Amino acid sequence: MKGLFFEGKARASVKDTPRPDCLPGTVILEIEAAGICGSDLHMYAGRWGTPPDTVVGHEISGKVVEVGQAVKGIAVGDRVCVECFKHCGECDRCRAGLYNLCENREFTGGVITGGFAEYARHDAASVFKMPPGASVEQTVVVEPAAVACRAAARSEAAAGDFAVVIGGGSIGLLCAAVLRARMTPKCLIAVKYDHQADLARKLGIDHVHKVTEGKTSDAVKELTGGKMADAVIDTVGSTVAIADAAECVRPAGRICLLASPGGRTMIPLGPIVGNEIRLTGSFCYGFSNGTKDFDSAIDMITSGALPAEEIITHRFPLDQAAEAFRTAADKKTGSVKVIIEMKE
Numbered sequence: 162m163k164g165l166f167f168e169g170k171a172r173a174s175v176k177d178t179p180r181p182d183c184l185p186g187t188v189i190l191e192i193e194a195a196g197i198c199g200s201d202l203h204m205y206a207g208r209w210g211t212p213p214d215t216v217v218g219h220e221i222s223g224k225v226v227e228v229g230q231a232v233k234g235i236a237v238g239d240r241v242c243v244e245c246f247k248h249c250g251e252c253d254r255c256r257a258g259l260y261n262l263c264e265n266r267e268f269t270g271g272v273i274t275g276g277f278a279e280y281a282r283h284d285a286a287s288v289f290k291m292p293p294g295a296s297v298e299q300t301v302v303v304e305p306a307a308v309a310c311r312a313a314a315r316s317e318a319a320a321g322d323f324a325v326v327i328g329g330g331s332i333g334l335l336c337a338a339v340l341r342a343r344m345t346p347k348c349l350i351a352v353k354y355d356h357q358a359d360l361a362r363k364l365g366i367d368h369v370h371k372v373t374e375g376k377t378s379d380a381v382k383e384l385t386g387g388k389m390a391d392a393v394i395d396t397v398g399s400t401v402a403i404a405d406a407a408e409c410v411r412p413a414g415r416i417c418l419l420a421s422p423g424g425r426t427m428i429p430l431g432p433i434v435g436n437e438i439r440l441t442g443s444f445c446y447g448f449s450n451g452t453k454d455f456d457s458a459i460d461m462i463t464s465g466a467l468p469a470e471e472i473i474t475h476r477f478p479l480d481q482a483a484e485a486f487r488t489a490a491d492k493k494t495g496s497v498k499v500i501i502e503m504k505e
Contacts, residue, residue, distance in 0.1 A: 164216040164278035165482045165501070170207035171490070173483045178216065181274045181282035185230040188285050190223030190241065194301045195276035196473075197489040197499045199330065203422070205486050217269050218276035219245035220500075222300035225288075232285040240295060242303040244287040244455060245445065247273055261311075261447035277482060279503055289455045292463050298470040299462050301500055302335075306458035306469045307446040308419070309335035313344055314449035315441055316417040318392040322346035323385050325409045327377065328396035329357030331472050331498045332419065336394050338364045342466045343457075346391070349384065351377040351405070356474070356495040363471055378408035390414060394443075398422040404429050412436040419443050475499040 164178040183189045195218040203209040204217060211217060225239045235241070248255055248263035255263050269275045274282045291300050309332060318324040318340055326337040329352025337350040341364075349368035350361050361369045370380045381390050389411040395402050398420025406416045407429045416438055433440060446454035461467035474497045477485035482501050489499040 162279040163479055164275070165218070165479070166214065166216065167205055167211050171205060171487075173205060173486050175480055175482055178214075178278065180280050183227040183229045183282065184272065186232060186285055187229045187272060187282050188225050188232060188235055188241075188288055189227035190221065190243075190276075190281045190283060191226045192276050192279060192281055192503050193222045193224060193240075193297045194500045194502045195222075196220030196301050196305070197485060197501070198305065199332065202486070202490055205490065208422075215270045216275035216278045216281075218278070218281075218501075219243060219269065220301055220304045221276040221281065222297045223276070223281065226280070229285065235285055235288055235290060240291045240297075240300055241288050242291065242300050242455070242459075243276075243283045243289070244307075245269075245304065247271075247284040247287055250286065258448040261445045277479075277501060279479070289459060291459065295459075295463050296470070298473055302469040302472065302498065303455065303458045303462060305331055305498075306335050306339070306462060306467060307454040308332055308443075309339045310343075310454040310457045310461075311446045311449050312336050312394050312396075312417055312419045312443040313339045314454075315443040316340075316392040316394050317415055318344045318346045320345045322391035323381070323388070324348045325377070325381055325390040325393045325406070326350045326396065327393065327402050327405055327409075328420070329353060329361065330396060333394075333396040334360055334364060334366075334472055334497065335467075335469060336396060336419070337361065337366045338467055338469070339461070340394075341365055341367070342461060347384075349377075349381060349390075351380075354492055354495075357497065360472060360474075360497060364468065376408070377405050381409045392417070394419060396420050398426060400427040403427075407432045407438065410436075410438055413438070415439045415441065417441050417443050472498040473500055477501055479503050
């Protein structure tokens with residue numbers, strides 16, 4: 162089969178690689194499309210390590226073509242999406258419902274093989290079947306939408322609140338859209354580029370602020386009559402973005418940190434301590450309020466409440482995967498979500 166491999170900083174190529182074998186407890190997927198995630202871009206840019214000779218990619222729409230021993234509830238022909246990791250289901254964290262923090266968590270490179278290939282193997286416990294009629298486009302954006310569902314829940318934004326999302330990438334846009342669709346607070350999103358602002362408006366976000374046109378906190382102050390935001394989700398992870406979050410949130414408000422760019426980030430402890438701001442992190446997805454974030458994302462997308470597929474801006478066939486990554490890495494191309502399609 163064909164698969165995408167990174168070959169040094171900002172270099173990628175498609176090569177022949179063995180098709181994965183089906184193991185007990187796993188399924189083999191024929192990949193229909195795979196989205197480029199921010200974590201994939203970190204690996205592409207050389208900021209995160211990648212196991213040698215490893216295909217990555219986890220924002221997947223795939224058809225099940227083989228089912229391993231002891232797998233139940235999944236059949237050949239099902240269209241599915243997948244979580245990005247395998248969890249054991251037995252450790253203290255898994256038993257507490259925090260399987261995203263599993264002590265034995267495994268990412269791509271072992272049992273799991275990546276989605277930037279014609280076929281992939283995945284742990285059956287982390288595979289989610291889509292309802293009849295769900296499209297490839299809806300399926301491929303479930304994974305990032307599940308990330309947004311968890312962050313929205315972790316922010317504790319509720320009806321009547323004013324929420325702020327910092328960052329206009331795919332995760333930021335989905336966080337704001339989930340907040341509006343499920344938690345129904347008023348929401349402002351702070352973006353950098355015009356195409357991000359246009360997409361935010363298309364997704365029905367209440368207020369769109371371009372950071373090049375003034376301070377985000379000034380816009381929040383004006384919109385809230387000086388009360389400031391009840392909850393802020395930061396999807397950027399820079400020192401500047403976290404400082405903006407601290408300026409935007411009211412005393413005793415909440416900041417949810419979602420980005421993980423690597424390296425050191427300075428946090429403004431003065432306002433956080435002095436205003437008793439609650440700071441929390443959000444990692445991937447798990448159970449939120451008793452429901453799996455993946456199930457929430459699937460329900461919202463397939464019901465039409467969350468038109469997450471609108472964030473797809475570019476499509477490339479697998480043999481143009483290198484160009485797909487160059488496009489995704491350069492926001493001046495107008496890219497938000499770039500997907501690689503296995504069949505033209």
